[in-house]
Amino acid sequence: MSEIAAAGSTTPHLWVDRVTELDDHDIAELCEATDAAIIEGGGFGWIEPQGRAALERHFRGVLLVPERELFVARLDGMVVGSAQLVRPHRNNEAQAFAAQLTHAYIAPYGRGHGLARLMIQRVEEYAASLGHRVLNLDVRETQLTAISLFQALGYVRWGTHPVYARVRGQTVAGQYYYKLLEPGRGRRTGQMVP
Numbered sequence: 001m002s003e004i005a006a007a008g009s010t011t012p013h014l015w016v017d018r019v020t021e022l023d024d025h026d027i028a029e030l031c032e033a034t035d036a037a038i039i040e041g042g043g044f045g046w047i048e049p050q051g052r053a054a055l056e057r058h059f060r061g062v063l064l065v066p067e068r069e070l071f072v073a074r075l076d077g078m079v080v081g082s083a084q085l086v087r088p089h090r091n092n093e094a095q096a097f098a099a100q101l102t103h104a105y106i107a108p109y110g111r112g113h114g115l116a117r118l119m120i121q122r123v124e125e126y127a128a129s130l131g132h133r134v135l136n137l138d139v140r141e142t143q144l145t146a147i148s149l150f151q152a153l154g155y156v157r158w159g160t161h162p163v164y165a166r167v168r169g170q171t172v173a174g175q176y177y178y179k180l181l182e183p184g185r186g187r188r189t190g191q192m193v194p
C-alpha cells in the first residue's frame with residue numbers, strides 16, 4: 001500500500017508505505033530518523049537516542065509482532081518517519097473494534113511538508129479496512145504540534161492523565177484521544193454510539 005501525494009520537479013514527493021520487511025538501506029534511514037526525532041524531543045517512549053543497533057532490533061521486532069503494523073514515511077524516497085498501528089489481542093473480543101495509533105513521528109528534517117498528516121490518514125484507512133471503528137492514541141501534553149495535528153484531523157480528547165510520563169525528572173501529563181472510523185460498508189459508526 002503506498003501513496004504519492006505530490007509530484008513535480010520542485011514539489012517534494014510524499015510517500016507512505018505499510019511495510020512488512022525493511023532492507024538494510026531503509027532500516028538505516030529509519031533508525032537515523034528515529035534518533036533525530038528523539039534528540040529533538042521525541043514524542044514516543046524513548047528519551048535518549050538509542051543508536052542503530054538498538055533501534056534496528058526494535059523495528060525488526062515490530063515486524064514480527066502479529067498485532068503491530070509499521071508504516072514508514074518517505075520524503076523524496078528517503079525514510080524520515082514512521083508510525084505503528086497496534087491491534088487488540090485476539091482474546092480481547094470486547095474491544096476488537098478499536099485499535100491504537102502509536103509511535104508516530106517525523107524527523108525534524110522531514111517536517112512541514114504534510115507527511116505526518118498523510119501518514120496518519122493512511123493508518124486510519126488501513127485500520128478501517130481491517131474493520132476497526134475506533135482509533136485511540138495518547139500523547140504528552142507538551143507535544144503541541146502533534147496535538148494540533150490530531151485535533152485538525154478530528155481526534156476527540158476524552159481525558160487527561162496527570163501522571164503520564166517522566167521526562168528528565170519532570171512529571172508530564174498526557175492527553176487521550178479517540179477518533180471514530182467509518183467503514184467502507186455497513187452501519188455508520190456514529191449510529192453505534194449511545
Ligand SMILES: CC(C)(COP(=O)(O)OP(=O)(O)OC[C@H]1O[C@@H](n2cnc3c(N)ncnc32)[C@H](O)[C@@H]1OP(=O)(O)O)[C@@H](O)C(=O)NCCC(=O)NCCS
Pocket residue numbers: 037041042043044102103104105106107110111112113114115116117118138139140143144145146148149152
Ligand atoms: C507532530 C509531527 C509528527 C508533525 O509532523 P509534520 O510532518 O511536520 O506534520 P505535517 O507537515 O503533516 O503537518 C500537519 C499538521 O500539523 C500541524 N502542524 C505542523 N507543524 C506545526 C507547527 N510547527 N506548529 C503548529 N502546528 C503544526 C498543522 O495542523 C499541520 O496542518 P497544516 O499544514 O494543514 O496547517 C512532528 O512534528 C513530530 O514528529 N513531532 C515529535 C513527535 C510527536 O510529537 N509525535 C506524536 C506523538 S506520538
